[in-house]
Amino acid sequence: MSQYTAVHGEKVSLLRVLGPGHVWALGVGIVLVGEYMGWNFAVGKGGALAALIACWAAGMLYTCVAMIDSEVTSTVAAAGGQYAQAKHIVGPLMAFNVGLFLVFAYTMLEAANAITLGYLVQTVGGMAGFADTHDKPFIVLTIMFLAFLNYRGVYATLTFNLVLTAIAFVAILILFASVRPWTDEVLKPHELLNGLPYGWLGVLAAMHFGMWYYLGIEGTTQAAEEVRSPSRALPLGTMTGIITLLIAATMTWYICVGLMPWEYLGQAVTPLFDAARLTGSMPLMILLFIGTIFSTLASANGCINDASRAWFSMGRDRYLPQVFGAVHPKYRTPFRSIVFLVPVALIFAYFAPLDQVITFSILSGLLEYTFMAFNVLMFRKMWPLGTIRRGYVHPFHPLPAVVLLILCSMTYFAVFLGYGTQLLAMMVFYIVASLWFAFHRYKFVKRGDQFSMPWPRPVGH
Amino acid sequence: MAKTIYRPPVQSKLGQLIDSLFLLVLVLASLFVPVYFGLAGGGKTTLENTAKTWEGLGQNATMQAQWEKLGYTPETAHELIVSRFDYSFSVPALAITAFVVIAYFVFVFRWSKKEYKDVISERFDR
Amino acid sequence: MENLNNFQLLEYAAWGISALLGLWMLIDMIRTNRAYSEDTLLSSKEGEIEDVLVIDPPHQGGHR
Numbered sequence: 001m002s003q004y005t006a007v008h009g010e011k012v013s014l015l016r017v018l019g020p021g022h023v024w025a026l027g028v029g030i031v032l033v034g035e036y037m038g039w040n041f042a043v044g045k046g047g048a049l050a051a052l053i054a055c056w057a058a059g060m061l062y063t064c065v066a067m068i069d070s071e072v073t074s075t076v077a078a079a080g081g082q083y084a085q086a087k088h089i090v091g092p093l094m095a096f097n098v099g100l101f102l103v104f105a106y107t108m109l110e111a112a113n114a115i116t117l118g119y120l121v122q123t124v125g126g127m128a129g130f131a132d133t134h135d136k137p138f139i140v141l142t143i144m145f146l147a148f149l150n151y152r153g154v155y156a157t158l159t160f161n162l163v164l165t166a167i168a169f170v171a172i173l174i175l176f177a178s179v180r181p182w183t184d185e186v187l188k189p190h191e192l193l194n195g196l197p198y199g200w201l202g203v204l205a206a207m208h209f210g211m212w213y214y215l216g217i218e219g220t221t222q223a224a225e226e227v228r229s230p231s232r233a234l235p236l237g238t239m240t241g242i243i244t245l246l247i248a249a250t251m252t253w254y255i256c257v258g259l260m261p262w263e264y265l266g267q268a269v270t271p272l273f274d275a276a277r278l279t280g281s282m283p284l285m286i287l288l289f290i291g292t293i294f295s296t297l298a299s300a301n302g303c304i305n306d307a308s309r310a311w312f313s314m315g316r317d318r319y320l321p322q323v324f325g326a327v328h329p330k331y332r333t334p335f336r337s338i339v340f341l342v343p344v345a346l347i348f349a350y351f352a353p354l355d356q357v358i359t360f361s362i363l364s365g366l367l368e369y370t371f372m373a374f375n376v377l378m379f380r381k382m383w384p385l386g387t388i389r390r391g392y393v394h395p396f397h398p399l400p401a402v403v404l405l406i407l408c409s410m411t412y413f414a415v416f417l418g419y420g421t422q423l424l425a426m427m428v429f430y431i432v433a434s435l436w437f438a439f440h441r442y443k444f445v446k447r448g449d450q451f452s453m454p455w456p457r458p459v460g461h
Numbered sequence: 462m463a464k465t466i467y468r469p470p471v472q473s474k475l476g477q478l479i480d481s482l483f484l485l486v487l488v489l490a491s492l493f494v495p496v497y498f499g500l501a502g503g504g505k506t507t508l509e510n511t512a513k514t515w516e517g518l519g520q521n522a523t524m525q526a527q528w529e530k531l532g533y534t535p536e537t538a539h540e541l542i543v544s545r546f547d548y549s550f551s552v553p554a555l556a557i558t559a560f561v562v563i564a565y566f567v568f569v570f571r572w573s574k575k576e577y578k579d580v581i582s583e584r585f586d587r
Numbered sequence: 588m589e590n591l592n593n594f595q596l597l598e599y600a601a602w603g604i605s606a607l608l609g610l611w612m613l614i615d616m617i618r619t620n621r622a623y624s625e626d627t628l629l630s631s632k633e634g635e636i637e638d639v640l641v642i643d644p645p646h647q648g649g650h651r
Contacts, residue, residue, distance in 0.1 A: 012628070012631060014631060091572075092576040092580065094569050100484075125597075130594035140605045141604060141605045145605075151612050197545075198548065225633075260531070318472075336616065339613070347485075352493070374566075416550070418546070423558060427561050429488060434565075444469045445469060451580055451584040461581045
């Protein structure tokens with residue numbers, strides 16, 4: 001696609017070029033890596049069956065998230081996604097916190113992806129007989145290359161994501177078909193499944209990593225200022241995204257538990273690649289290796305996109321230094337935010353331990369979903385149906401919000417079981433950051449201008 | 462009732478830089494503090510009375526075959542098979558954690574509401 | 588030994604490309620900051636939800 005130098009009337013904005021396919025690729029692309037690695041720690045936490053229950057419970061959590069998100073964002077279509085929602089519905093301090101949830105959840109996930117990719121390249125180097133291989137150059141290259149792509153324009157970035165994600169998804173489908181799940185020649189779930197080794201507490205504990213099947217699908221909303229028709233493309237892309245993930249997650253579970261003892265699966269680094277290895281087929285191994293690499297790339301790519309949009313919107317409103325609110329006149333991307341987050345991601349990828357980074361990411365997501373439940377309840381109360389134009393109205397309100405809150409509480413408990421100290425450390429971070437914002441940063445923010453939607457005055461205010 | 466519009470001060474470049482760095486340092490601190498104090502991660506226990514044979518580890522023929530395909534022997538797989546997470550926890554710790562999370566949300570929602578009032582009145586009362 | 592050098596070559600290439608990409612972004616950012624006024628760069632506004640409201644007409648309906 002050709003780039004235009006576009007400065008009309010001295011104004012630049014992000015470029016509206018994306019369709020529903022890109023939205024799907026952004027949402028699924030970030031998450032699909034979770035099927036290639038990570039979800040299986042849920043097996044370690046509670047056994048294979050617990051992982052399936054967690055997969056579906058978390059699936060329900062995210063279906064609620066997708067439904068709620070689709071409705072609110074089809075109305076509040078602004079870069080920054082949930083951040084802009086919070087700003088319009090709850091208020092500035094909540095919005096600041098949500099913005100931070102987004103930036104840190106995505107930047108840390110990006111770092112985790114880069115670490116994994118570096119590790120994979122290093123492993124392949126080792127397997128090919130090279131001694132003394134390093135992962136660091138490939139970690140850095142991944143982050144740099146994807147940041148470069150993001151800097152140069154959103155259309156190429158997300159088209160790239162669409163291709164990577166589609167290939168990674170098809171790889172799971174092909175693997176599923178090749179193990180002939182309708183027979184018991186390859187998959188032997190009856191002989192490998194062993195009930196619930198930790199009982200029902202294990203099921204609860206498995207929720208911690210059950211989130212990995214879907215974590216990041218809510219990032220579709222970050223593209224709101226870059227899609228051609230937000231009120232249509234965002235709900236469509238998000239809904240098809242969650243459906244894709246539910247299918248991929250269940251297939252992945254079935255393939256893996258039919259091939260590996262749960263004690264192995266529960267700590268495997270690359271479970272789907274191991275599954276391909278166990279089929280003994282070289283083409284499948286290559287395919288799943290490519291799928292693993294592509295899914296980490298797609299995920300890191302989407303994360304850079306989402307984190308920079310959130311950082312950019314906060315800069316635009318002066319929640320963060322205003323310099324970050326700049327748009328590149330030629331490439332039409334939030335270029336300063338993209339560049340600023342590069343060293344941040346590098347620091348996380350270089351120095352922080354992987355499980356800390358991942359836990360911080362999961363917890364930031366969890367705080368965000370808790371916010372979303374309250375957010376939609378307030379949204380329906382302050383602007384009842386019919387008072388503003390909604391691109392999508394989710395059914396069964398307020399049931400999804402209530403279910404979401406219950407599932408979130410369960411997941412907090414699951415995280416508490418494994419990472420109680422990190423949970424507290426992270427709460428301290430968000431509390432200190434909140435105080436900093438309330439008593440220092442907010443004085444730089446224009447009050448009325450933050451409310452940018454052409455809506456009537458909210459009911460009750 | 463038209464209120465006066467709030468005019469925020471303009472932040473200097475240095476102030477902007479300090480604010481960006483502050484957040485970065487804060488997030489790194491919260492990542493590393495649990496690690497440095499050795500408080501990261503949950504506890505583990507091991508199953509007892511297990512011999513280092515497939516039978517002793519309770520693995521049936523299918524499991525055994527898959528372990529071997531993955532390149533394990535009873536000796537190398539032993540560690541993986543007998544290791545279990547320790548899910549015991551103290552109720553006071555749970556209560557404190559729950560309190561912190563709930564208090565955080567209450568504070569953020571209340572404070573936001575206060576700030577939101579100004580936003581709405583400036584936006585709609587002009 | 589031959590093989591070892593190949594992988595090391597790959598590692599050096601990765602470092603090199605990373606440095607080039609980083610440098611390119613940095614230079615482009617500095618040049619862009621100089622070429623346009625800060626007001627222009629910061630002129631994007633939130634809330635332009637439908638195509639009709641987008642400010643630059645050539646891009647309505649996105650790319651073709």
